[in-house]
Amino acid sequence: MTQAPLFHQITDFANRANPYPLYEELRKNPVLHEEEGGPYVFSSYWDIEALLHDPRISSDAANLAAGDDELSGPEATGLPPSFIRLDPPEHDRLRRIANSSFGPPHRPRRIDNMRGELGEIVTGLIDGFGDARQIDLVDQFAYPFPVTVICRLLGVPREDEPRFRAWVDPIVAGLDPDSRTSAESQRTAQEARLQLGMYLNGLVEQRAKEPRDDMLSDLVNSHGPDGAMTTMEVLSTAVLLLIAGHETTVNLITNGMLTLLRHPDILQRLSQDPGLSVKIVEELLRYEPPVQIVPQRTNITDIEVRGVTIPKGSRIWLVLAAGNRDPERFTDPERFDPDRGDIQHLGFGSGIHSCFGAPLARLETQIALSELARRLENPRLVADPPPYRQNAVLRGPRHLEIAFDGLRQAA
Amino acid sequence: MPADHVDWLRREGRIVIVGASLAGLRAAETLRAEGFAGELTLIGDEPYEPYDRPPLSKSVLLGKASPHRTELPHRREIDAKWRLGVAATGLDLSAKRVKLADGDEVEYDRLLIATGVRARPWLKADEARLDGVCLLRTRDDAADLYQRLKAGPRRVFVIGAGFAGSEVASACREMGVPVTVAERAGAPLVGALGGVIGAVAADLQTENGVDLRPHVTVTSLEGDPVGRVRAVHLSDESVVEVDVVVVSLGSVRNTDWLTGSGLGAGPRGIACDAGCRAFDFRGIVTDDVFVAGDVARSPHALFGYQFLSLEHWGNAVAQAETAAHNMICHGADRRPHLWMPAFWSSMFGVNIKSVGVPPMGDQLMITQGSLAERRFVGVYGYQGRVIAAVSFDNTRWLEFYARQIERGAPFPVEFPTMDRRPEGRQPVAADFPDPSLPTHGPTVTLTGYSPADQQLVFHPARH
Numbered sequence: 001m002t003q004a005p006l007f008h009q010i011t012d013f014a015n016r017a018n019p020y021p022l023y024e025e026l027r028k029n030p031v032l033h034e035e036e037g038g039p040y041v042f043s044s045y046w047d048i049e050a051l052l053h054d055p056r057i058s059s060d061a062a063n064l065a066a067g068d069d070e071l072s073g074p075e076a077t078g079l080p081p082s083f084i085r086l087d088p089p090e091h092d093r094l095r096r097i098a099n100s101s102f103g104p105p106h107r108p109r110r111i112d113n114m115r116g117e118l119g120e121i122v123t124g125l126i127d128g129f130g131d132a133r134q135i136d137l138v139d140q141f142a143y144p145f146p147v148t149v150i151c152r153l154l155g156v157p158r159e160d161e162p163r164f165r166a167w168v169d170p171i172v173a174g175l176d177p178d179s180r181t182s183a184e185s186q187r188t189a190q191e192a193r194l195q196l197g198m199y200l201n202g203l204v205e206q207r208a209k210e211p212r213d214d215m216l217s218d219l220v221n222s223h224g225p226d227g228a229m230t231t232m233e234v235l236s237t238a239v240l241l242l243i244a245g246h247e248t249t250v251n252l253i254t255n256g257m258l259t260l261l262r263h264p265d266i267l268q269r270l271s272q273d274p275g276l277s278v279k280i281v282e283e284l285l286r287y288e289p290p291v292q293i294v295p296q297r298t299n300i301t302d303i304e305v306r307g308v309t310i311p312k313g314s315r316i317w318l319v320l321a322a323g324n325r326d327p328e329r330f331t332d333p334e335r336f337d338p339d340r341g342d343i344q345h346l347g348f349g350s351g352i353h354s355c356f357g358a359p360l361a362r363l364e365t366q367i368a369l370s371e372l373a374r375r376l377e378n379p380r381l382v383a384d385p386p387p388y389r390q391n392a393v394l395r396g397p398r399h400l401e402i403a404f405d406g407l408r409q410a411a
Numbered sequence: 412m413p414a415d416h417v418d419w420l421r422r423e424g425r426i427v428i429v430g431a432s433l434a435g436l437r438a439a440e441t442l443r444a445e446g447f448a449g450e451l452t453l454i455g456d457e458p459y460e461p462y463d464r465p466p467l468s469k470s471v472l473l474g475k476a477s478p479h480r481t482e483l484p485h486r487r488e489i490d491a492k493w494r495l496g497v498a499a500t501g502l503d504l505s506a507k508r509v510k511l512a513d514g515d516e517v518e519y520d521r522l523l524i525a526t527g528v529r530a531r532p533w534l535k536a537d538e539a540r541l542d543g544v545c546l547l548r549t550r551d552d553a554a555d556l557y558q559r560l561k562a563g564p565r566r567v568f569v570i571g572a573g574f575a576g577s578e579v580a581s582a583c584r585e586m587g588v589p590v591t592v593a594e595r596a597g598a599p600l601v602g603a604l605g606g607v608i609g610a611v612a613a614d615l616q617t618e619n620g621v622d623l624r625p626h627v628t629v630t631s632l633e634g635d636p637v638g639r640v641r642a643v644h645l646s647d648e649s650v651v652e653v654d655v656v657v658v659s660l661g662s663v664r665n666t667d668w669l670t671g672s673g674l675g676a677g678p679r680g681i682a683c684d685a686g687c688r689a690f691d692f693r694g695i696v697t698d699d700v701f702v703a704g705d706v707a708r709s710p711h712a713l714f715g716y717q718f719l720s721l722e723h724w725g726n727a728v729a730q731a732e733t734a735a736h737n738m739i740c741h742g743a744d745r746r747p748h749l750w751m752p753a754f755w756s757s758m759f760g761v762n763i764k765s766v767g768v769p770p771m772g773d774q775l776m777i778t779q780g781s782l783a784e785r786r787f788v789g790v791y792g793y794q795g796r797v798i799a800a801v802s803f804d805n806t807r808w809l810e811f812y813a814r815q816i817e818r819g820a821p822f823p824v825e826f827p828t829m830d831r832r833p834e835g836r837q838p839v840a841a842d843f844p845d846p847s848l849p850t851h852g853p854t855v856t857l858t859g860y861s862p863a864d865q866q867l868v869f870h871p872a873r874h
Contacts, residue, residue, distance in 0.1 A: 053810040055779055055788075055828035088830040089780065105760075301827045352807045 005034040007041050007317070010293065011178035011392045017385035019292070019395070020334070023322035031308045039177075039295070039315035043322035045329035045346065047305060051318060052351040057297050059353060060087045064298045065313025079197045080232050082240035084353060085296065091352065093226050098237050101218030103359060111359045114149070118364060121148050122371045123410045134382065137400040141372070142253040146364055150245030153360070154238060155214025156203065164199060164242070167192040171239075172247050176391045177295035177317065196242070197235040204234055215241070241357070249361050251290035251396030253368045256281070258400055259288055260369065261381045263336055267373055274370035279338040281365045285324075285347025287336050292321040292395045294349060320346040321395075377405040420520055421739050424449040427509055427517050429499045430525030430665075431455025433463070433724065434704030434731040438523050439489040441735035451491040452517055454509065456498035459550060465724060467553035468575050469757060472582035474561065478554040499526070502672040504691070507699065520699065521738050524669075524681060524689065525731065527705040528662035528722060533570070538632040543640035544656045547575060556657065560586055564654035567591070568643045570629050572599035574756045576659030577612065581758035584619045591622040591651050593643075596844050598625055604765070604801055606842030607775050608789060611782050611803065619759045624649075632656060662722065664706050674700065680708040680720045685747035687734035701738050703730040712749060713816065714768050714798070723754040751813050752799075755806070761785060764806045766813040767799030770843055777835040778828050780805055788812065791841055792822025 006026060009015055015022050026032060026043035033040045042048050051057055060081070083094040100106040125141050135141070151158050174189025204220055211217035219234045229237065260267040260280070270276050297316040302309055310316070323346050325333040330342070348355035355361065372379070382401035389398045426442060428435045431453045439451055455461075463481045470476040494511065501510035502522075509517045530548035533539035545556050560567070560583065567583050569576045572594035583590035596602065598609030599616060616623045624645065633642040633650075643651045669676040674697070675690035676682075681702045682690040687709065689700040702709075704727040708720040733748040755764040772791025780787035780803075788808050791799035797820045800812035815824075823838045 050811070050814060053808060055808050055811055055830075056826060058829060089784075089786075092786070300829065350807075351810075354807070 005038070006032060007034055007039060010041075010317075010319070011176065013388075013390055016388040016390075016392065016395065019321065019392070020325060023319060023325060026319060026322050027326060031306050031310075033308075039317045040310050041317045041319060042305070043319040043326075045323040045326035048318045048320060048323040048346055049350060051297070051305075051316065052294075052346075052349060052353075054303070056299055056301050056303050057316065058087050058300050059085055059091070059297055061085060061296070061298075063087075063300050063313060064315065065311070078194050079236050079239065082236040084240055084244075088352065094229065094233060094237060095352075095356065097222045097224060097226050097229055098215075098219065098241070099356070100222065100224050101215050102356070106224075111363060114153075114360075115363065115367070117152070118149065118367050119371075121145055122367055126371060126375050126407065127410065129407060133405065134401060134403045137257055137372075137402050138250065138254055138397060139399070142250045142257070142368070142400070145253070145368060146249035147246060149249075149360070149364060150242060153215055153245070154241060155207065155212055155216040156200075156242070160199070164196055167196040167199075168243060168246055171196070171243055172391060172394060175295075175393050177293070177393065193239055196239050200235050200238045200242075201231070204231060204238070244355075244357055245360070247394045247396075248290040248355075248357070249364050251394060252281075252284065252361060252365050254397050254400050255288040255290065256284045256365055256369050257372060257402070258381070258386065258397060259284060259336055260373065261379060261402070262384070266336070266338060267379070270370055270373040274366075274374065276338065277366040277370040278362075280369060281362055282343050282345065283336060283338040283340065284365070286330070286343055286345035287324070289321050289324055289345070289347035290394060290396060291347070291349070291355075292319065293393045294318040294320060295393060320349065375408045375410070376402070377408060379404040417739065417741050420449065421446060422448055424520040424739075425452070425518060426450070426521050426523070426738065427452045427454065427519035428523045428525060429454045429509060430523075430527055430704065430706070431457070431493070431495060432461050432525065432527055432704070432727075433483060434525035434527070434727040435523070436461040436483055436485070436489075436731075437728050438525060438703060438731035438735040439491055440486045441732045442739060443487060443489050445736060445739060447739050449520075451489065452494060452519075453491050454494040454497065454499050454511065454517070456496070456512075457549060457551075458496035460493070460495070462550055464548075467550065468547055468578040469582065471553045472557055472560060472579065473585055474557060478550045478557065481550065498668065500668050502669055502674065504673050504697070504700070521701065522699060523701045523703060523731075523734055523738065524706060525702070525704045525727075526665035526668070527727075528664050530658070531660040531663045533632065533656075533658045533660075535631070538634070538640075539658070540638075541632060541634040541640040541656075542638055543654055544632060544658065546658055547579060548662070556655075559655045560588055564588060566651065566653045567655045567657060568593070568651055568653040569657045569659055570643075571659035571661065572596075572612075572616075572623070572625075573602060573659060573661060574600065574754075574758075576657065577616065577758050578756060579657050579659060580616060580621050581619070584621060584759065589620075589622070591624060591643075591653070592616065593624045593627050593629055593645060595628050596625065599623070601842075601844055602770070604769050605772070605775060605791075606844070607782070607839060608801060609842075611785055615759050615761060615785060622651075662705070664720075666706060680706050682718060683707055683709050685710055685712075685749065686737045686745045687730060687748055688737070701734040703727065703734040709748060712747075713751075713819075714771060717771070719752065719768065721750075721752050723752060725753055726750055751816065753809075753813070761803055762806055763801065763803055764809055765799060765801040766809050767791065767797075767816045769799040769801060769841070772798045772841050773843075774822065774838040775841040776822075776824055776838045777832070778824050779808060779830045779835070781832050781834060790815075790822065790824055792838060795822055796820065797822045797824065 009022055030044040083091045129135050170188045170192040174186045207217040207220045211221050222228050295317045302312050327333050348358045379402050382403050386397040386400045461483045463483050466476050466481050471478045498512045499509050500512050507519050530546040546552050566589040569580050569592045572592050577599050580590050580592050599612040601609035628646045630646055631644045635641045640656050664680045666676040673691050675692050683702040684696050687701045688696045689702045705722045708718045710716045711719050729750040730748050733746050737745045753766045769791050772793050774792040776790050777787050778790050786804040788802045788805050797815045802809050
């Protein structure tokens with residue numbers, strides 16, 4: 001009996017609810033290459049960690065030997081690639097400019113100062129459950145929360161959100177590395193990306209004239225040592241931040257609540273001690289990372305991993321979620337244990353592309369989970385496993401129905 | 412029975428740690444974490460609980476952090492007797508006793524020495540006593556210097572352009588205080604990183620308004636009639652009028668108190684084996700005296716078994732953990748301390764980080780970025796292999812180069828790397844100063860002898 005190649009099973013929806021047995025299979029062959037022209041799949045912690053820091057590994061699709069990624073070129077989309085798909089020095093320049101309006105050293109407190117605002121949004125959403133005794137956590141909480149936050153941070157009017165949701169969904173779908181649907185979904189994704197860019201262009205023109213205290217204004221008016229971004233670069237960056245701020249945190253919060261409901265003792269502890277959320281979120285990033293795979297790397301020269309030569313220009317998939325449960329790295333890796341002291345996970349990647357929004361994602365999820373734990377009386381899962389989205393890269397439940405007995409008062 | 416002895420030691424033995432700073436604290440925590448239930452005493456000459464030093468030359472000087480708020484966080488309860496504000500003054504190896512400045516004596520079953528280093532003072536004592544002549548090592552030093560910078564001095568003079576001196580100069584410029592830096596060598600940081608990188612550091616300083624004076628030494632400090640420093644005289648016969656002088660001439664290892672103890676301790680530190688056990692002066696390993704942190708010098712397999720003495724934060728932590736582990740376990744469970752040397756600094760808005768032992772390298776290649784942009788990774792080579800790497804604003808790549816060092820990867824670096832420029836295709840001389848000429852002192856010191864050095868003539872004793 002012939003089985004489908006393992007790397008096809010990664011994108012197979014049948015494995016979505018619990019991909020971890022498959023990842024365990026992958027780790028048995030840590031340098032997996034099953035098909036001519038197919039990807040080299042890496043699933044061991046130490047290999048992934050090394051490759052994320054390897055200056056011979058590129059994020060620029062132009063370095064792929066066999067290019068079916070011509071769609072990502074500027075000709076096809078009208079938008080240049082965002083810094084996540086660029087290499088140094090361009091990557092560094094754009095990321096630095098973006099960071100100067102987001103984090104230290106120029107804006108060290110931008111995220112922390114949002115703490116109160118984040119708490120208010122969360123309280124509002126939970127109050128909004130009203131008298132219901134069952135909710136869909138995704139639609140009623142985990143999605144609207146980070147979307148509201150990223151819109152405020154960037155300066156996108158919240159009322160426009162339904163318009164760009166229609167663009168975001170195909171863009172996110174285009175990130176799924178399923179080769180069978182790749183060409184078509186990527187074309188749709190690029191089209192949506194262009195539409196979103198055009199929408200943002202209107203806001204950018206406005207902010208150039210009347211700057212406000214938001215990231216779009218900062219991006220448009222950046223005049224640091226790295227100079228300014230071009231308008232096109234601002235648009236690419238804004239699209240990136242909007243997408244990254246959309247989907248990943250939704251999944252982190254949803255996976256988080258799902259995991260806690262499967263571990264009622266820890267949920268109980270969290271409801272008593274919101275401070276535990278810091279450890280819980282770190283362990284979640286290891287145990288159920290929202291970005292499961294980095295499928296967009298290639299090597300600019302032949303490299304050797306565990307004695308195998310990876311020819312220049314190969315597709316490289318880094319299965320972060322498999323590395324996060326590598327028994328060579330973590331003790332008892334299949335156990336969800338917020339008390340483990342040693343937790344250098346790959347949940348945010350590592351190296352120059354390590355997650356730009358990590359401080360925000362952490363804070364959002366800490367606040368979200370601790371408030372849900374504190375306010376929901378006797379919460380329980382309605383269906384386990386819940387229905388999942390198609391995407392293997394940005395993996396998470398499409399819906400998460402939770403029943404509960406009532407709401408405790410807001411603090 | 413040795414096995415029983417270890418069990419007894421873990422249960423009710425007495426462990427004394429001399430040195431209540433980073434290494435001392437981390438060792439104490441590790442001892443408790445690994446189940447040491449006996450009596451633990453920490454002795455420190457400063458009156459403070461262990462505090463963190465890196466902020467002292469950076470955020471503290473800028474007023475962004477209080478010098479009194481840099482306590483090291485405790486990872487766990489250590490249930491120790493603290494003897495703070497009292498220095499150890501002597502060691503009786505055979506009686507297993509530490510003598511203290513207040514006349515007291517503390518007995519131990521096992522001893523950990525983590526006394527670190529202190530700032531090397533200005534060589535002329537009367538000039539060093541002038542008001543306004545400062546050192547920067549302790550929390551009190553930092554509090555004092557911060558007050559002086561805040562008062563808006565006419566000019567600050569920094570003697571020595573190593574990392575600490577350069578960080579002080581950076582803080583001065585950020586606060587708008589005029590600053591002159593004198594360095595005996597040709598550029599800042601040359602002792603640690605060599606002349607090629609030193610030239611980049613020199614540009615960085617002068618572009619940020621530092622009055623940099625390379626190739627000079629300070630001949631004297633001049634005071635006014637009431638004993639305040641007012642001018643600095645230099646070997647090129649120039650005179651600079653100043654209100655504050657920061658002496659930044661590297662460090663002195665705190666081993667004076669061990670003189671006559673019989674331990675292998677001297678100006679270059681306390682020699683120990685890879686398991687952190689101290690050697691006595693005959694080169695025989697002791698079994699109950701351990702060493703960790705800046706004061707230790709231990710052999711490292713990756714660097715030709717040279718004895719390395721590392722003034723690095725991470726080394727203090729790692730060595731303390733290894734020493735503590737080895738102190739309370741059976742011989743076969745002991746671990747070697749083989750930490751990859753690494754340190755970081757930040758100055759003039761640039762993050763500098765290095766891995767490996769740059770001063771051991773004789774050649775350098777810029778494998779990523781460019782010197783002119785001051786954003787790069789430089790790789791040091793020694794006898795055909797990669798021995799160290801340094802980054803300016805490119806920290807996230809260093810892990811890769813650390814792995815190259817561990818693998819003994821070949822040098823020159825032939826393979827293409829991201830952002831490799833034409834300037835990085837050929838190695839150049841790293842341009843370290845002749846080690847026999849003193850500079851401010853690097854933070855890594857190679858203190859061993861290579862078997863290839865045929866400088867010694869050995870005369871065996873005749874019977």
